[in-house]
Amino acid sequence: MLDANLKTQLQAYLEKLVQPIELVASLDDGEKSRELGALLEQIAALSPKITLAHRDDADTRKPSFAINRVGSDIGVRFAGIPMGHEFTSLVLALLQVGGHPSRESQELIEQVRNLDGDYRFETYFSLSCQNCPDVVQALNLMSVLNPRIQHVAIDGALFQDEVEARQVMSVPTVYLNGEVFDQGRMSLEQIVAKLDTGAVTRAAEQIRGKAPFDVLVVGGGPAGAAAAIYAARKGIRTGIAAERFGGQVLDTMAIENFISVSHTEGPKLAAALEQHVRDYEVDIMNLQRASKLVPAGADGLIEVQLENGASLKSRSVVLSTGARWRQMGVPGEAEYRNKGVAYCPHCDGPLFKGKRVAVIGGGNSGVEAAIDLAGIVSHVTLIEFDGQLRADEVLQRKLRSLPNVEVIVSALSTEVLGDGQKVTGLVYTDRVGGDSHRIELEGIFVQIGLLPNTEWLKGTVELSPRGEIIIDDRGQTSVPGVFAAGDATTVPYKQIVIAMGAGSTAALSAFDHLIRSSAPAEQVRVSAAA
Structure with missing residues (x-):
């Protein structure tokens, strides 16, 4: 999992550990569990302050692992393999559970420590999401600072059944004590302000x-x-x-x-x-x-x-x-935002693996989104209001080479359809012939400017x-x-x-x-x- 260069860098970071930590793995016989087990073994071998244990609890997600401070209630948990954008979250969690101080202001740290109540957070993320690490790292730090706060970061692409059951269609999505707490990028300050009612x-x-x-x-x-x-x-x-x-x-x-x-x-x-x-x-x-x-x-x-x-x-x-981000301004868009209507293909694309989606907008952002999504979803329909795409020619050539992408121009999106829980389709009008058409799909990515x-x-x-x-x-x-x-x-x-x-x-x-x-x-x- 870790190449020689990454091992050297991580080992240098782990020299900053102040207190011993234990990695507790919960694995099954699957391929991802084997990958996670290999990663944890590599990490444990890089510092004498790190030990590795295995615990097969029936009610624990697999593959997952906890990072615990030995002899205390302090710890965080990852369900999945925190590589990609989340590798930094992993490194910070190792350091902070191991006693390395946070760079956050002392005032904010004390505010977290003084939060009164029991908080059990769950964050669904995707490895390609650049917004997710901020949320994961903030909640991890909170669980290190306050033992009454627990946090598990969950790779939504790896726990697809869970994502489907909870209708998670946007990352990061945060649950608090089993209920949706918030969605989208949040800083530590924002999370604390939402919990600490007197902060504002x-x-x-x-x-x-x-x-x-x-x-x-x-x-x-x-x-x-x-x-x-x-x-x-x-x-x-x-x-x-x-x-x-x-x-x-x-x-x-x-x-x-x-x-x-x-x-x-x-x-x-x-x-x-x-x-x-x-x-x-x-x-x-x-x-x-x-x-x-x-x-x-x-x-x-x-x-x-x-x-x-x-x-x-x-x-x-x-x-x-x-x-x-500019919105379409059509019926159903607001109702199904984060329920199939999305604005960040990099963040939310993995949640639509194997599904049919549409991209609204034929500029550079729209065409880039369609290209990225084509490698994840089963089919992409790109819809452009103008009579032709406006993206750079190099992007258009790439788009036209993809077998699972359809481009529709001179089309006005008029309605987002859904079943009350999630998006089921999109209605558009042909601006040339005037006919109305309906597309059956499960996700709509809006990319029409600012x-x-x-x-x-x-x-x-x-x-x-x-x-x-x-x-x-x-x-x-x-x-x-x-x-x-x-x-x-x-x-x-x-x-x-x-x-x-x-x-x-x-x-x-x-x-x-x-x-x-x-x-x-x-x-x-x-x-x-x-």
């Missing part, structure tokens, strides 16, 4: 006590991160309020056009962005969703109101709220007919002192490298605005207090 109120109180900023960045994607770094480097008071740091990049599987970096993955880039911002004196306020922008009044301060009831003030603002996150700005900042923030070549919006950058704006190309450049431009423009205006934020705060 406490966060709002902390925000209310903050002094005004010189530059306040709203949004934590590539544009927002670049803006925060460029502003902070000027030595001015900088804050960043983000609903989730990384933004849409977190949902990007492979990035191969980020100049000077031949290949990376979205979550890896997002983590690097956040760490770079933290290298500077930037006040990062995560899990904060903006609800209203109030232009500067007599005090010269722009106000950003948040959904938790608090507000932030700043002498200038950079809006970088990004975009989200929608800017700007609804909260309507009536305050000038928006384009598509809802994008209108900016000039300096990133200036229609509101003095308010600048914008990234996918939420009228910039013509929605690319990571372009968003970073635009964020830098917006921050430099904000700084230029500040040096031509009145006193710095700290002086404004002191004057107001006086």
Whole structure:
């Protein structure tokens, strides 16, 4: 399972173990159990602090294994073989159960330790899902910090009967004490905030006590991160309020056009962005969703109101709220979201193994999704509104070479069909002949572009007919002192490298605005207090 290079790297990590741990395997006679057994033997041989045991409990999933701290109730469990994107989760679980400290803030760690109650979490993941490790790692850490929290991470592709019985059609899907807790990417902060009902109120109180900023960045994607770094480097008071740091990049599987970096993955880039911002004196306020922008009044301060009831003030603002997946907007789509309607083929594709699915959208994203899914599912129908596909020719050639893919153009999707529990089909209209058609299928992957996150700005900042923030070549919006950058704006190309450049431009423009205006934020705060 582990090549020589990976063994060497893992052995170096395992030298950080502080306390002895025991790997407890639950295996049967299947091929996957043999693979898991071989992996566990390799791991145990890499450190004298690791022992391997076998336990054949009838009520335990097979193949699975626990990582337990010897002489304690602390441990985590994996049902399946945590390779692929989950190999990092495995390494972290080994280290944390073995006593190596987490890098999370002490405040958040104490919040987990103080959670009152018994929590039994189950997380369904797929090895190709780039969103799943965040959830798996967060819940694993929680079970290490608090013995009343238990967690098992389950490979949905390996436990297909369980997935079918529970109607799991999207990963990560998290169950708490037998009931669905949540679906999709979640950070440790988000999970704890959902369990700790007083967390939102406490966060709002902390925000209310903050002094005004010189530059306040709203949004934590590539544009927002670049803006925060460029502003902070000027030595001015900088804050960043983000609903989730990384933004849409977190949902990007492979990035191969980020100049000077031949290949990376979205979550890896997002983590690097956040760490770079933290290298500077930037006040990062995560899990904060903006609800209203109030232009500067007599005090010269722009106000950003948040959904938790608090507000932030700043002498200038950079809006970088990004975009989200565009939905079809047809009957049945919302009802069957995560019940067959999906937006991430890399994450959820393995759950549809051997089934019939449709991909909506003939651009690069749609065609790439159809190509990827064709290797997993029995049949893919790609539906495009236009009269021809819009993807790059190299992708179209690959698509046409696949025997289990059908392409339908000039088609308008009109309804998602289901039986109340899951998707059963899709209705579309032929835009040429006008006839209505029905396709029997079990999954629909929507890949029709992005929608800017700007609804909260309507009536305050000038928006384009598509809802994008209108900016000039300096990133200036229609509101003095308010600048914008990234996918939420009228910039013509929605690319990571372009968003970073635009964020830098917006921050430099904000700084230029500040040096031509009145006193710095700290002086404004002191004057107001006086």
